[in-house]
Amino acid sequence: QVQLVESGGGLVQAGGSLRLSCAGSGRTLSSYAMGWFRQAPGKEREFVARISWIDDSTYYADSVKGRFTISRDNAKNGVYLQMNTLKPEDTAVYYCAADRRLIPVAGTGIAYWGKGTLVTVSS
Numbered sequence: 758q759v760q761l762v763e764s765g766g767g768l769v770q771a772g773g774s775l776r777l778s779c780a781g782s783g784r785t786l787s788s789y790a791m792g793w794f795r796q797a798p799g800k801e802r803e804f805v806a807r808i809s810w811i812d813d814s815t816y817y818a819d820s821v822k823g824r825f826t827i828s829r830d831n832a833k834n835g836v837y838l839q840m841n842t843l844k845p846e847d848t849a850v851y852y853c854a855a856d857r858r859l860i861p862v863a864g865t866g867i868a869y870w871g872k873g874t875l876v877t878v879s880s
Contacts, residue, residue: 758869759869760782760783761853761855761869761871762779763779764777764780767875771843771844772842776839777851778836778837779836779837782834786829786855790809790810792806792808792827792855793836793853794851795851795852795876796850797846797850804818804864807859807862808827808828808836813829815827821840825841838851843876845880846878849876851874852870852871854871
């Protein structure tokens with residue numbers, strides 16, 4: 758079993774930055790593909806970014822490309838999401854996800870999820 762705990766959310770003004778962290782326990786995250794998803798109020802969950810466990814290759818949603826960066830630190834058993842130039846439309850609960858296979862953009866069938874951290878971007 759893998760337990761995931763997100764942190765780093767909060768209130769930030771538009772144009773600001775936040776760094777989300779996802780701490781893993783139970784298993785080492787180095788052998789898992791990792792991803793970030795988000796769910797805004799009244800909207801469906803959407804894919805944000807993912808990182809491969811094979812070669813650390815990354816993939817981003819068009820809406821965050823160039824502004825967000827996903828990374829991992831295997832020594833700390835953590836995954837991170839650096840969010841720059843934040844916009845009000847980035848306001849959402851952000852979830853960390855882990856799976857042995859490539860994280861699907863649709864978010865279906867993912868083995869492990871954290872409980873989320875709230876990011877609020879004021880205009």
